[in-house]
Amino acid sequence: MNWIYEPWPWYIAGPLIALVMLLLLLVGKQFGMSSNLRTACAAVGAGKASDFFKFDWKAERWNLMVVLGAIIGGFIATNYMSDNTVEINPKVAQQLSDDYNITSVGESYMPPEIFSTEALSQPFTIIILLVGGLLVGFGARYAGGCTSGHEISGLSNLQLPSLIAVIGFFIGGLVMVHLIYPIIF
Numbered sequence: 001m002n003w004i005y006e007p008w009p010w011y012i013a014g015p016l017i018a019l020v021m022l023l024l025l026l027v028g029k030q031f032g033m034s035s036n037l038r039t040a041c042a043a044v045g046a047g048k049a050s051d052f053f054k055f056d057w058k059a060e061r062w063n064l065m066v067v068l069g070a071i072i073g074g075f076i077a078t079n080y081m082s083d084n085t086v087e088i089n090p091k092v093a094q095q096l097s098d099d100y101n102i103t104s105v106g107e108s109y110m111p112p113e114i115f116s117t118e119a120l121s122q123p124f125t126i127i128i129l130l131v132g133g134l135l136v137g138f139g140a141r142y143a144g145g146c147t148s149g150h151e152i153s154g155l156s157n158l159q160l161p162s163l164i165a166v167i168g169f170f171i172g173g174l175v176m177v178h179l180i181y182p183i184i185f
Contacts, residue, residue, distance in 0.1 A: 004081055005081060005082060005083065017152065018156070021152060021153065021156045024153070025156070025157070029062065029063075030149070030153045030157070031063075031066070031148070031149060031152055031153040032063070032145050032146060032148060032149025032150075032153055033066075033067060033070075033146050033148050033149065034137075034140040034141070034145055034146035034149060035060070035063065035145065035149065036060075036063055036064055036066075036067045037137075038052070038053065039057045039060040039061075039063065039064055040064065041053050042054070042055060042057035043057050043064075078109065086105075086106055086107075086108070086109060087106065088105055088106050092105075093105040093106060099182065100113075100181075101113060102114070128184070139172075143165045143168070144161060144165070145162075145165070147166075147169050149162075150162040150165040150166055150169070151166050151169070154166075
């Protein structure tokens with residue numbers, strides 16, 4: 001059983017993802033997480049408030065099960081199939097400690113310097129999380145999908161808009177990490 005506690009190598013995880021994408025392609029479905037918010041809103045009646053939510057959400061119920069499976073699977077993996085330690089490059093660990101005061105590197109998936117009750121009770125942290133969430137939500141809608149949808153589903157279907165979106169995701173991530181985040185923190 002020890003093999004299940006370790007991160008799986010790319011040559012196992014990658015083909016498994018490709019197999020799932022092939023199966024979805026064969027049955028005419030597309031994978032993505034952000035579209036589930038629209039489906040969930042439509043399911044609870046948001047179509048009464050906005051035409052955007054007026055569609056046959058029942059045809060997309062299968063993707064809601066993907067989200068539920070990801071949540072349950074993540075909970076099981078984190079709590080029962082992991083020792084909650086993360087191997088991280090020593091140079092990155094040193095940079096996180098020196099530049100961002102994150103000293104719990106490698107001890108947990110969610111460093112308490114960012115995710116503790118104390119850290120989450122600070123108004124600045126709440127504002128950053130709210131603004132970040134709004135930007136991610138707006139970006140996912142504006143880009144026609146989230147990172148998982150474009151990177152996994154869109155690229156595997158050879159869609160040019162997904163390639164452009166993925167390039168934008170990487171550029172945005174680099175700008176955030178190297179230019180904006182050091183100024184904020």
